[in-house]
Amino acid sequence: MAAALLLSGCSGPDADSPLAQRKAVFKQMLKTSEDIGGMLRGRLPFDGPAFAAGAVKLDALSHEPWKHFPAVKESEHTSAKDAVWQKQARFQTLARALETRTGELVVATEQLQLTPANMIPPMNNVEDACDACHKEFRDH
Incomplete structure (x- = not known):
């Protein structure tokens, strides 16, 4: 039983590792x-204030994962392609x-009426920025 407990701790990346930290941000x-x-x-x-708060949160998060990509690939257990x-x-x-697009989404929530019709274009821009990076740099 002790061996099983020890081995179970080895199943994932160290929570303090760059890989685990960026995965947490991306989640x-x-x-x-x-x-x-x-x-x-x-x-x-649709809840306008909740949407606006979500846009602010997404913008803040969009600045975080990049600092958890070390100069040299640290693990083979990553979805990031070597191209990163x-x-x-x-x-x-x-x-x-992506940071620019999430910032523009926040600005849209501040300057436009909070309706789905007004928020779809800037949200589509955010999603397009995510997709562009995933296509080049993420193994699916």
Whole structure:
């Protein structure tokens, strides 16, 4: 039984590792994006203030995962392609594009009436920025 307990602790990445930290941020980003995107697609009732708060949260999160990508690939157990480390300039360009798009989403929540019709275009831009990076840099 003691051996099983010891081995169970070896099943995942160290919680303090860059891999675990960026995975945690990306999971939070996904959850937040799914919640506010769900409001725009009718999966959840649209709530303007909650949507705006979600946009602010997503914007803050969009600045976080990049600091958890070390200069050298640290693990083979990652969904990140080797291109992340081979094409750092391009990776950083796409990271900044996402940050820009989430910032624009926040601005839209502040300047436009909070309706699904008004929030769909800036949210689509955020999702397009996510997709662009995933296509180049993530193994699915």
